[in-house]
Amino acid sequence: MLEIKNVARRYGKKEDSFLALKDISLEFDKGSTNAVIGKSGSGKSTLLHIMTGLDHPSEGEVLFDGKNIHKSIDTDKWRGQNIGIVFQQFFLQPSNSVIDNVALPLKLRGVSKKEREQRALQALISVGLKDKAKNNANDLSGGQKQRVAIARAIIDNPSILIADEPTGNLDTESGESIINLLFDLNKSKGATLIIVTHDNDIAKRCHRIIELRDGKIVSDRSKK
Amino acid sequence: MKVVDIFSTSNQNLRRSKLRTFLTLLAIAIGTFTLALSLGLGQGLKNYISLQLGKYKDVNLYQVEKTTLSDFSGGIGNKDPQIYNPNSSPSAASYLTNFLTNEDLTNLRSVNGTNNIELPYQPSILYALAPNGTKYLANNSTFIPENPPSLIYGAQLTEADQGQILLSQKYAPLVGASDSKSSIGKTLDIFYKQYNGKISELKLTVKGVYQPSLIQAPIVIDKYDAKNIAESQAINSTPQFNFVFVSRNLNVTDSAYKSNLKNAKFTGRSFADVNNTLNSIITGVQISLAAFSGVAILASIVGVINTLFMAVLERTREIGLFRALGAKKGTIFTLFSVEAALLGFWGGLSGIILSLGAEQAINLIASRTFLKGVEGIKLLNISPSLAIFIILVIAAITFVAGIIPAIKASRVDPIESLRYE
Numbered sequence: 001m002l003e004i005k006n007v008a009r010r011y012g013k014k015e016d017s018f019l020a021l022k023d024i025s026l027e028f029d030k031g032s033t034n035a036v037i038g039k040s041g042s043g044k045s046t047l048l049h050i051m052t053g054l055d056h057p058s059e060g061e062v063l064f065d066g067k068n069i070h071k072s073i074d075t076d077k078w079r080g081q082n083i084g085i086v087f088q089q090f091f092l093q094p095s096n097s098v099i100d101n102v103a104l105p106l107k108l109r110g111v112s113k114k115e116r117e118q119r120a121l122q123a124l125i126s127v128g129l130k131d132k133a134k135n136n137a138n139d140l141s142g143g144q145k146q147r148v149a150i151a152r153a154i155i156d157n158p159s160i161l162i163a164d165e166p167t168g169n170l171d172t173e174s175g176e177s178i179i180n181l182l183f184d185l186n187k188s189k190g191a192t193l194i195i196v197t198h199d200n201d202i203a204k205r206c207h208r209i210i211e212l213r214d215g216k217i218v219s220d221r222s223k224k
Numbered sequence: 225m226k227v228v229d230i231f232s233t234s235n236q237n238l239r240r241s242k243l244r245t246f247l248t249l250l251a252i253a254i255g256t257f258t259l260a261l262s263l264g265l266g267q268g269l270k271n272y273i274s275l276q277l278g279k280y281k282d283v284n285l286y287q288v289e290k291t292t293l294s295d296f297s298g299g300i301g302n303k304d305p306q307i308y309n310p311n312s313s314p315s316a317a318s319y320l321t322n323f324l325t326n327e328d329l330t331n332l333r334s335v336n337g338t339n340n341i342e343l344p345y346q347p348s349i350l351y352a353l354a355p356n357g358t359k360y361l362a363n364n365s366t367f368i369p370e371n372p373p374s375l376i377y378g379a380q381l382t383e384a385d386q387g388q389i390l391l392s393q394k395y396a397p398l399v400g401a402s403d404s405k406s407s408i409g410k411t412l413d414i415f416y417k418q419y420n421g422k423i424s425e426l427k428l429t430v431k432g433v434y435q436p437s438l439i440q441a442p443i444v445i446d447k448y449d450a451k452n453i454a455e456s457q458a459i460n461s462t463p464q465f466n467f468v469f470v471s472r473n474l475n476v477t478d479s480a481y482k483s484n485l486k487n488a489k490f491t492g493r494s495f496a497d498v499n500n501t502l503n504s505i506i507t508g509v510q511i512s513l514a515a516f517s518g519v520a521i522l523a524s525i526v527g528v529i530n531t532l533f534m535a536v537l538e539r540t541r542e543i544g545l546f547r548a549l550g551a552k553k554g555t556i557f558t559l560f561s562v563e564a565a566l567l568g569f570w571g572g573l574s575g576i577i578l579s580l581g582a583e584q585a586i587n588l589i590a591s592r593t594f595l596k597g598v599e600g601i602k603l604l605n606i607s608p609s610l611a612i613f614i615i616l617v618i619a620a621i622t623f624v625a626g627i628i629p630a631i632k633a634s635r636v637d638p639i640e641s642l643r644y645e
Contacts, residue, residue, distance in 0.1 A: 049639050054548060080550015087642065091545045095240065105549045107233075110226050152549075 001192065002028040002051060002160055007060035009046050009215075020046040022215045024060070030159070033186055033193045035203035038212035044196045047212065048164055051194075053079045080109055084153030084161045084191070086182075088168035090145045094138040098129065101137050102151045109156075116155075123151035126188075127181060143174030147181065154185055161191045167199065179205065225555055234563040237535070238570075248524070248531045249571040255521035256575025256618055257582070262517050263614070264583055264606035266510025270503060272601045276437050277499045284474065285342075285370045286492040288332060288485060289467040290322055323464040332468070335488045337476030342368050342469040347445060347453035350423065353413045355400035362398070362414055364389075365441040366450035370471045371495070373440050378408040378432030385446040388431040392442035396433075404433045412443070418456040426453070521618070525625045528567050532560060532629035536636070543633055544641030557634040564626020565619045572618035576611045 009021040021043045028034055038044050049055035051062055053075040061068045064082065069075055092101045099120045106116035124130050127147040132140065137148060146166060153161060163182055167175030179195075179202055186193040195202060203209045211219040225233070238245045324332075332338055345366045352362040367381045373390055381390055389412055393404045401407035412428045428449065436442070445453075454463045470492065472481050478494060485492040536543070543556055583604040590603045 045643075052548070054638050076547070076550050076552045079548070085548055091541060091642070093542065104546075107229055108225055108546060108549055108551045108555065110229075112226070113229075 001030045001065065003063040004047075004051060005061050005063065007047075007050060007057040007062065009043075009050060009055070010058040020215050021050070021057075024215075024217060026210065026217070026220070028160070028192050028194065030192055031186070031190045032208060033183065033206040034195070034208045034210065035206040036194065036196045036210050036212065037198055037200065037203045039198065041214075042212040043215040044212055045164070046215075048162060048194075048196050052083050052085060052162060080105060081156060082159050084156075084158035086146070086149050086153045086161070086163040086166050088165040090142075090149045090169070092137040092145055092148060094136075096137055097133070098135050098137055098140070098148050099124065099133040101148055102155055104152060105155055119155055120151070123155040124148075126154065126185065127151045141174070142170050143177060146170060146174070146178050150178070150181060150185070154189060154191070157189060158191055160194065161185065161189075162194045162196070164196045165198075166195065167197075167202065225551075225558075230555075230558055230562050231566070234559055234566055237539075237559075237563055238566060241535070241538075244531055244534070245567070248527045248567055249574060251524035251527045252521070252568060252571025252618060252622070253575035253578060255517065255524040256572045256614060257579045258520050259514060259517035259618075260576055260579035260606050260611065260614055261582060261604065262513030263510060263610060264579065264604040266506055266513065267607065267610060268601070268603050268605040269506050270510075271605050273499070273502050273506060276439065277495075277502065283371050283495040284339075284471050285368070286470045286472060286481070286485075286494050287467050288470045288490050288492045290324060290328060291486070291489045291491045323466060324468060329468070331488055332470065332490060335481075335490065336484045337473050337481035339471040339473040340370075342370070342471070343451075343463070343465055344368075344467065344469055345447075345450040345454035345463060347450050348416060348457055349443075349453070350415045350417055352398045352443075353415065354398050358397075360398050362412075362443055363441045364443040364445050364450075367444050367446050368469055370469070373432075373434035373437070373444055375432045375434050377405045378430070380432055381444065381446050383447060385431065386448045387428055388446050388449075389428045390432045390434055390444040391430050392436045392440070393433055394436055395442050399430055407433060416453055416457065419458060419461075424456070521621065524571065525621060528564055528622045528625045529629060531567065532564055532626050533632070535563070536560065536629050536633045539633075540636055540641045543636040544638040547636070547638035548642060553634040556636070557630045560630035560633045561623055561626050564630065565623035567626075568619035568622025569615060571622070572615035575618075576606070576615055579606055580611070 004024055004026040007021055007024045008019065011018045011020055024043075024047060036044050036047060046055065050057050053062070053069050056070050062070060064073075064078065067073050069078055093104070099117060102123050103116040103120035106119060111119075121130065121133060124133055127150050129144060129147050129151065132144065132148075137145065140148065146169075150163075150166075161182070166178055166182065170178060182193060182195065183205065185191065193206070195206060197203055208220070208222040210217060329341060332341060347364060347366075349362040349364055351359040353359055367385075367390070369383060372380050375390070376393060378390075381388060391399070391404075391407055391412070396402070396404045396407040399407045399410035399412050401410055407430050410430050412430060414426050414428065415423055416426070417423050426449065428445065434440070434444075455461045458464070472478070472494075476484070478496075482492050546556060547553075583606050586604055587602055595601055595603060
């Protein structure tokens, strides 16, 4: 599945460089739920960027089914087909309809309008927003927007679903609902769930908790 | 992305900042408008020249004159005195008195390729007296078989005709006819002054009526009478000619014949050359006008670049999102480039629509005012092919203008653009 081997990430020139990640090695099992926790500046986001292929490691490699995602394959295409990302800030296109927002990844990949609308509708059913399909994205509540973002992330049945502080912009009730939805999707779709969070309550719901501090893994605990 | 999605997305993006897009389109439309009008004006003039002179391109006729030094050597006061050379120096006023002698005509006949020489008699007619007593000016030329006018009614003149003329369609009143068709067979009464000062009258019968044209005199007199009048008006009854018309033997090519003329110290210009020269001049004017319009378009291009740079800045997050969702750099580049081309397309289309409206209005006003009575002229002529050509060129230019902003968009770092911590 997804394997991170001895990854380090250095920013700046050698003399005054900053090491954001140091010798990180991780392996994520298919269908597992994982939490990456740590304080601000611990390296969570850098790790997320590297394992989604948005950033390159300075050392080490990231393998997906044994292939180096940065060297052996088309990284953009791989990310589009295998990774679903949910951001803290939703990043919806406010002037577009809900269904158009959800269908965006398929549009970028050249899927026909008819097919992408059908699949977007299925994704919206999965997150309980079928009746909002034609609404403008801007007219939704925060919790609903995050559901739309989740529908967008799962539209192409990714094998890995990465949520970066998914409840950071939501009230407690909406946040709870979103986390429940992510775990439900993990069960129903079988996608590996990786949640980047600093909320211990969310982390405790995962099978595995990886804690980062100053760019290093300080603990990696799994539930039995 | 599918091509249709790229175009629809780019088009949709143009509507995001409506006022900014409108102002950019307005600038492009103004540039296109001026370009279309200037090219349309040139095309209109070209068409008019082509209509008037187009048939001459196939006329086998050369205007031949003696080759002279073209300057005013010895005739201009600010030059140093020139040494006389009988072989090369022209006379002090050669540009006035360089008539062809009998010897010259003999030489011209012997030039390889010379078929027939026509002497261009220019009878000077005082006036034509209409049956109602009105005296009209009677500009005229001599009938030349190689270049007959385009007849509408009646029959063409021949070499053997005497006492006959061809009349322009508009000159029916001179023979007291109610319309041009009924002027056939009627008599034109002309008066001319002989060299000795005596005024003579000559009655000529209308044999044919022709389409008026820019360069054809309104009365064409048969060769016999034109020669007689010209001789009566010349010193010693011998008209002199600065040039003659020559038809070429078609076995000799145009360039070979001109070369032969040159070797015999003659200069020959075909009617086609005149047509080409006029077209070249108009093309030159057209290009100059288009260059001025180019300045307006250049200004609008700066607007396009500015608009796109602002769009890149405003949509940095969206670009980052697209990249995070799997879009390649090339897709981002294409989206912005197409957006630039669409700005050019819509702006160009608007400018063309405006210019087509202006074309109708200006042509209508011109035909009712300063071009009233000028046959066959359409001052502005923006043809469908010209309109499409202009729109495509503007779209291509804005596409090129959008390349740098599009490259900037494609290089947006998704990590930076999606950062929110």
